[in-house]
Amino acid sequence: MPEYREYTYDVLIVGAGGAGLRAAIEAAASGVTVGVVTKSLLGKAHTVMAEGGVAAAMANVDDRDNWKVHFSDTMRGGQYLNNCRMAELHAREAPDRVRELESWGALFDRTKDGKILQRNFGGHRYPRLAHVGDRTGLEMIRTLQDHGIHQGMEVHMECTILTLLTSGGRITGAFGYDRERGHFMLWKAKAVVLCTGGIGRAFKISSNSWEYTGDGHSLAYHAGAELMDMEFVQFHPTGMVWPPSVAGILVTEGVRGEGGVLRNSEGRRFMFDDIPDLYKNQTADSEEEGWRYTQGDKNARRPPELLTRDHVARCINREVKAGRGSPHGGVFLDIAWIKQHIPTAEEHIKKKLPSMYHQFKQLADIDITKVPMEVGPTTHYMMGGVRVDGDTQMSTLPGLFAAGECAAGLHGANRLGGNSLSDLLVFGKRAGQYAAEFARAHSAESIDAAQIDAAAARSMEAFNRGAKGERPYQIQYDLQEKMQELVGIVRMESEMKQALEVIEKLHVREANVGIDGNRQYNNGWHTAMDLRHLLTVSEAITRAAILRQESRGAQFREDFQSKDPEWGKYNLVIKKTDSGMAVEKRPVPELPVELKQIVEEMK
Amino acid sequence: MSQATFRIWRSNGEGGAFQDYKTEVSEGMVVLDAVHKIQAEQAGDMAVRWNCKAGKCGSCSAEINGNPRLMCMTRLNELPMEEPVTVEPMHAFPLIKDLVTDVSWNYEVKKKIKKFKPRAPDAPDGTWRMQQVDVDRVQEFRKCIECYLCQDVCHVLREHDKHDVFIGPRFLVYTAALEMHPLDTENRLQELKDDHGVGYCNITTCCRQVCPEGITITENAIIPLKERVCDEYYDPLKKLFRMFTGK
Ligand SMILES: Cc1cc2nc3c(=O)[nH]c(=O)nc-3n(C[C@H](O)[C@H](O)[C@H](O)COP(=O)(O)OP(=O)(O)OC[C@H]3O[C@@H](n4cnc5c(N)ncnc54)[C@H](O)[C@@H]3O)c2cc1C
Numbered sequence: 071m072p073e074y075r076e077y078t079y080d081v082l083i084v085g086a087g088g089a090g091l092r093a094a095i096e097a098a099a100s101g102v103t104v105g106v107v108t109k110s111l112l113g114k115a116h117t118v119m120a121e122g123g124v125a126a127a128m129a130n131v132d133d134r135d136n137w138k139v140h141f142s143d144t145m146r147g148g149q150y151l152n153n154c155r156m157a158e159l160h161a162r163e164a165p166d167r168v169r170e171l172e173s174w175g176a177l178f179d180r181t182k183d184g185k186i187l188q189r190n191f192g193g194h195r196y197p198r199l200a201h202v203g204d205r206t207g208l209e210m211i212r213t214l215q216d217h218g219i220h221q222g223m224e225v226h227m228e229c230t231i232l233t234l235l236t237s238g239g240r241i242t243g244a245f246g247y248d249r250e251r252g253h254f255m256l257w258k259a260k261a262v263v264l265c266t267g268g269i270g271r272a273f274k275i276s277s278n279s280w281e282y283t284g285d286g287h288s289l290a291y292h293a294g295a296e297l298m299d300m301e302f303v304q305f306h307p308t309g310m311v312w313p314p315s316v317a318g319i320l321v322t323e324g325v326r327g328e329g330g331v332l333r334n335s336e337g338r339r340f341m342f343d344d345i346p347d348l349y350k351n352q353t354a355d356s357e358e359e360g361w362r363y364t365q366g367d368k369n370a371r372r373p374p375e376l377l378t379r380d381h382v383a384r385c386i387n388r389e390v391k392a393g394r395g396s397p398h399g400g401v402f403l404d405i406a407w408i409k410q411h412i413p414t415a416e417e418h419i420k421k422k423l424p425s426m427y428h429q430f431k432q433l434a435d436i437d438i439t440k441v442p443m444e445v446g447p448t449t450h451y452m453m454g455g456v457r458v459d460g461d462t463q464m465s466t467l468p469g470l471f472a473a474g475e476c477a478a479g480l481h482g483a484n485r486l487g488g489n490s491l492s493d494l495l496v497f498g499k500r501a502g503q504y505a506a507e508f509a510r511a512h513s514a515e516s517i518d519a520a521q522i523d524a525a526a527a528r529s530m531e532a533f534n535r536g537a538k539g540e541r542p543y544q545i546q547y548d549l550q551e552k553m554q555e556l557v558g559i560v561r562m563e564s565e566m567k568q569a570l571e572v573i574e575k576l577h578v579r580e581a582n583v584g585i586d587g588n589r590q591y592n593n594g595w596h597t598a599m600d601l602r603h604l605l606t607v608s609e610a611i612t613r614a615a616i617l618r619q620e621s622r623g624a625q626f627r628e629d630f631q632s633k634d635p636e637w638g639k640y641n642l643v644i645k646k647t648d649s650g651m652a653v654e655k656r657p658v659p660e661l662p663v664e665l666k667q668i669v670e671e672m673k
Numbered sequence: 674m675s676q677a678t679f680r681i682w683r684s685n686g687e688g689g690a691f692q693d694y695k696t697e698v699s700e701g702m703v704v705l706d707a708v709h710k711i712q713a714e715q716a717g718d719m720a721v722r723w724n725c726k727a728g729k730c731g732s733c734s735a736e737i738n739g740n741p742r743l744m745c746m747t748r749l750n751e752l753p754m755e756e757p758v759t760v761e762p763m764h765a766f767p768l769i770k771d772l773v774t775d776v777s778w779n780y781e782v783k784k785k786i787k788k789f790k791p792r793a794p795d796a797p798d799g800t801w802r803m804q805q806v807d808v809d810r811v812q813e814f815r816k817c818i819e820c821y822l823c824q825d826v827c828h829v830l831r832e833h834d835k836h837d838v839f840i841g842p843r844f845l846v847y848t849a850a851l852e853m854h855p856l857d858t859e860n861r862l863q864e865l866k867d868d869h870g871v872g873y874c875n876i877t878t879c880c881r882q883v884c885p886e887g888i889t890i891t892e893n894a895i896i897p898l899k900e901r902v903c904d905e906y907y908d909p910l911k912k913l914f915r916m917f918t919g920k
């Protein structure tokens with residue numbers, strides 16, 4: 071038996087980003103005991119990086135907005151593969167969730183009449199994103215953190231879950247380790263909520279932090295829960311491309327929302343050249359109209375730079391491939407040009423986009439108030455995740471819940487910017503509420519000690535091999551390199567089959583990883599244990615992407631370039647079976663009549 | 674590409690020593706890149722804390738050539754690369770391993786500060802009205818990424834170890850954000866004076882100078898707090914008033 075520390079809670083929350091903290095607050099408020107486990111320190115989770123804002127149809131800036139418009143925007147963005155119940159709940163409940171943050175101390179930017187200000191963002195018909203300059207995620211996580219610490223939850227910082235524990239077809243807790251001290255930990259719980267975020271570290275160019283190794287996806291999968299929509303990985307159109315060491319760092323869509331434009335090396339606004347039919351009616355037909363839109367003219371339509379992310383990312387990719395890119399392999403994003411319209415542009419830009427100004431100044435020696443930035447696509451967001459019930463967020467494994475980026479459903483084939491922060495609030499709360507209910511309704515199951523032994527033994531193998539084994543870092547780099555190359559923005563069956571072979575080989579190398587030193591704060595050890603998750607999600611992405619023989623939302627297939635209505639009827643579900651990973655087609659649930667009507671009306 | 678030397682603090686918690694690592698560096702690299710490279714190629718078990726690599730999370734605080742900085746926002750081309758670059762952990766907190774310190778004290782301190790308590794909503798729908806000018810000041814404080822570099826550099830904590838009686842600049846900023854929040858109705862002045870030790874700060878401005886978010890910690894947060902405490906407790910009229918009312 072391995073030695074470990076033991077804790078018991080009614081509800082265990084894995085992850086302390088927006089979703090995890092919101093879930094913990096809700097569960098704790100309902101009177102159950104709550105433990106929160108997070109890989110990093112409290113307040114550092116990925117949510118802290120979110121920039122642009124949180125989407126909620128509060129109609130503070132444009133009174134034509136309401137939940138129905140938000141719902142239909144979300145469905146259109148997701149190309150109708152969304153879980154419509156989640157899209158409905160999200161659109162209905164987001165405004166209250168945002169206002170609630172204000173009652174907990176958040177300070178959003180204001181409108182002239184003193185309400186929460188909202189800004190334009192790609193795919194949203196009206197200005198809808200509540201924001202704080204370009205540091206909305208920081209405001210959100212700090213608000214939840216500062217409120218949460220007084221709610222009676224216990225937080226285990228810098229602890230990592232290695233495996234979920236099950237007995238008799240139900241969740242019984244989780245096993246992991248404490249990074250700072252190096253010892254193992256057992257958390258017994260009646261309900262577990264996964265709020266572990268995304269998978270961006272499976273790719274080389276990514277806006278995501280080190281934590282994004284797909285842990286929740288992989289933990290759920292190995293525990294027997296179903297995953298869904300894994301083929302849909304969002305590539306954000308604008309990441310930094312230079313200098314190399316910062317390639318991938320996000321350049322917020324807010325830049326385009328504030329009037330920034332994309333140009334190729336010929337100076338042409340190439341986004342005007344390719345506007346999808348679905349969006350023709352809503353897109354400006356002149357540069358002048360586009361500018362008016364960004365400045366709040368309600369009669370203007372949005373510039374094509376604010377089309378959905380998948381589309382903008384592909385257009386950029388096309389310009390670069392056609393040799394019309396910028397010197398370092400991107401295109402130009404120009405916000406400095408607005409000085410033609412705004413005499414105080416320099417101050418204006420610094421006020422509206424302070425972090426972007428500093429990011430470029432500090433990391434690239436570029437003053438964005440004077441010269442254009444160079445940008446290119448970067449791996450950004452995972453639409454796919456644990457398949458959950460739309461109301462309760464429970465997975466197909468009883469007692470296991472998921473919320474936030476690691477859950478699937480709300481975003482379908484493509485997420486709209488700003489819809490993630492609102493997702494965290496709406497479904498974090500719901501997951502916390504229903505997990506607490508589940509915990510109250512069930513007694514604790516006994517722990518299966520064999521599962522603990524196996525997990526501990528597996529994680530110690532790398533030490534046993536020591537210097538004889540291979541270092542984990544190179545395996546991670548090789549995976550990232552290949553996923554970027556073979557399962558990236560533009561996909562093809564032959565390449566993806568190759569990727570599966572690569573993953574197979576990397577599994578063999580992973581089984582031979584060796585590390586030095588002791589267990590305390592050992593980054594090598596941690597990286598070694600992350601590998602299994604990265605390989606699992608990479609395989610899931612690749613298998614689903616191969617099966618979906620069409621281009622839709624975030625998935626673009628070179629060999630099947632158009633959208634196929636037949637494929638629009640299915641989500642792809644991934645499940646662990648005795649013979650390995652299985653992918654299967656599952657019909658998209660029919661839209662109820664009321665929702666169908668809304669979608670029709672808003673077309 | 675050129676070679677550079679990094680002199681990195683290695684320790685398993687007790688004792689420790691600098692160790693030199695030579696590695697290739699290229700254009701645009703930041704200190705964190707170099708540390709990662711060394712970790713991947715030469716020192717697999719080296720402990721370093723980081724997360725966003727974009728100056729947003731405040732995880733990668735360290736002392737670079739003696740200056741408290743974020744490793745992910747310190748470009749090599751700002752440093753004299755002909756000499757070894759020293760990288761060591763923050764000094765004001767107990768060391769865990771190599772570059773990683775135990776910052777849990779900060780989380781305990783925050784819990785002791787009375788939480789936000791809003792006034793009743795302004796509008797019937799349960800919302801408030803605030804003007805941008807009224808939130809600007811507090812928004813400055815809320816930019817804080819909790820990197821604790823200001824705590825690290827403050828002599829009251831770093832040299833005099835007053836962790837028991839002084840909350841440090843980070844939490845003075847936090848208190849200021851609550852006290853100056855347009856909606857807040859709580860009063861935190863008594864603790865600020867008696868338990869949180871605002872009086873220990875002698876306005877050296879060291880904290881302000883290292884803040885990566887450029888928060889004007891001393892002028893905008895600490896001095897106004899000191900003034901409020903003064904007005905409340907050292908104003909002769911108020912003192913008299915308290916004597917009579919017993920408040
Ligand atoms: C640069 C950037 C900008 C963005 N801007 C926006 C925006 O403007 N608007 C918007 O809506 N969305 C935005 N997004 C997306 C959004 O920020 C994320 O999708 C969202 O924050 C995810 O939140 P979460 O709560 O699901 O997970 P996270 O905040 O990532 O939290 C995950 C938590 O899980 C923990 N964890 C993970 N694995 C384990 C494990 N094995 N054991 C224990 N703990 C674990 C982590 O430590 C962390 O605490 C942006 C994303 C990026 C990268």
Ligand code: SF4
Pocket residue numbers: 826827828829841842873874875876877878879880881891
């Ligand atoms: S100004 Fe005050 S808080 Fe800041 S470093 Fe000096 S003594 Fe410390």
Ligand code: SF4
Pocket residue numbers: 731816817818819820821822823824842843846883884885886887888890
């Ligand atoms: S006030 Fe500045 S230096 Fe201090 S913790 Fe916050 S961001 Fe860091």
Ligand code: FES
Pocket residue numbers: 722723724725726727728729730731732733734743744745746
């Ligand atoms: S890693 Fe987040 S601030 Fe440096």
